[in-house]
Amino acid sequence: MAVLLIAEHNNKELRPFTLNAVTAASQIDSDVHAVIIGQNSADVAKQLSELPVVKKVLSVEGAHYENFTAENFTPVIVKLAENYSHIVCSANTFGKNLMPRIAAHLDTSQVSDIIKVISPDTFLRPIYAGNAFATIKSNDAKKCVTIRPTSFDPCQSTGGSAPIEKVDASEEFSNTKFIKREEIKSDRPELGTARIVVSGGRGMQSGDNFKLITEIADKLGAAIGASRAAVDAGYISNDHQVGQTGKVVVPDLYIAVGISGAIQHLAGMKESKVIVAINKDGEAPIFSVADYGLEADLFEALPQFMEELNKLNTIQK
């Protein structure tokens, strides 16, 4: 039986991590179908049909799908699940909210946040904030799997022409009502997909001081991250948080400034390709994962860093 991938989108376009989830789905079985549930989302269905890996697109339209409410999405997917061996989506807040509701209806034990497909029934997943990896085999007939997007490459996005099939909408769940969404807009790259991330911690001492980070991030074309301590102290908004309870990032370069390196922060960034730590406490745990450690006062180091960057003839973007 084929694998059903649940597409994440905003009714206009696919969210980028859907491409990573498609890759994971295709590692489970080459027969990947994708379902798109939304309102006026024909453009997204078309975009999905162009992914070469996707063999068929199922499109479900309805006004009550406009805001991706799990209570409305679940019955559609549970019904479609009859024809599939696996249901797959990303383990971001969309998938985390939705998939367990589907799994419970199917009476199946979900496998959350996998980082590797070992075989169609066996997966690798981090536990204890990434301090251990568990190999899990599912013995359920139908498997519900969420995938950690940064652990899979995005699939190719053009060249395919899968058929798009319409599927009937289900009834509306009337006890949950969407009110509003406040999306944080930024000209910078998205934290989850940025090539470079510059993050500040409690050592920044104030929200105002984050301008030292902003300046460097702008110069490098980087996204801005933060530790939970910095977010809790109110220096920066929560959408910047990197860690077990925030975002997991895997950039080419991660620069941690004034971050001690609590277990929960390391869980969100230690897979980065190159890690730089700037901290005045030479014993800070962040140095144990850093490729390049600089023991220095960040209020001196950051302006110098900016000066040195200004001296470079070229900076990769």
Next chain:
Amino acid sequence: MKILVAVKRVIDYNVQIRVKENGTGVVTDNVKMSTNPPDDNAIEEAVKIKEAGKAAEVVAVTVGEEKAQETVRKALAVGADRGIHVKVDGILEPLAVSKILQKIVDKEKPDLVFMGKQAIDDDCNQTGQMLSALLNWPQATFASKIDVKDNKLEVTREIDEGLETIEINVPAIVTCDLRLNEPRYASLPNIMKAKKKPIEEIAASDLGVDVSPRLEQLKVEEPPKRKAGIKVANVAELVQKLKNEAKVI
């Protein structure tokens, strides 16, 4: 209104966990255990709602071995009225836990069920959503703000793109984010008082729920270690290394 709060006993968040050499799990003997951190937020919120006069009773429930009862006792010490301990040995999957909680909901008939959004041991992030599916109740996951309005809740949810606000009708499930509130500490007099509050013990086997595992944990291993890095003397050296050695800028 009556609020049921589910709490889980886990390895304390400050403990650096160790993987057992035989690959069967992590070392839990002689390791400090605590309430799962966002479950503390769930209890705090329920107690605050009661203190605001909007709830009549807060009941704390845990599912687990003998010692799991400590988490219920702690909840009683910070303001829960009574406790329920569903006794079961071994590790349960979230699906099994949500089926047990469904039985407790049938019995207690709460208007709201609160719990943490995720347990920091297995990091599954499933139980609340599964319970709301089994009950066919609305779910407000990853809550960072809750307003109680008669028979409705307005909940702000932490999502990847920012914040989302939804309105849900009671009865409902809310899973709590760490940012929801600042959990209080139990005072000594309240810890003493909590010892007198009742905890009902129920054997999971008496609930008629199939809790047999569906997943096999084949192996638990340490993640690959990063190779040790170097300390640089100054910023100029750092930028030079990033440019010419790591080639990332």
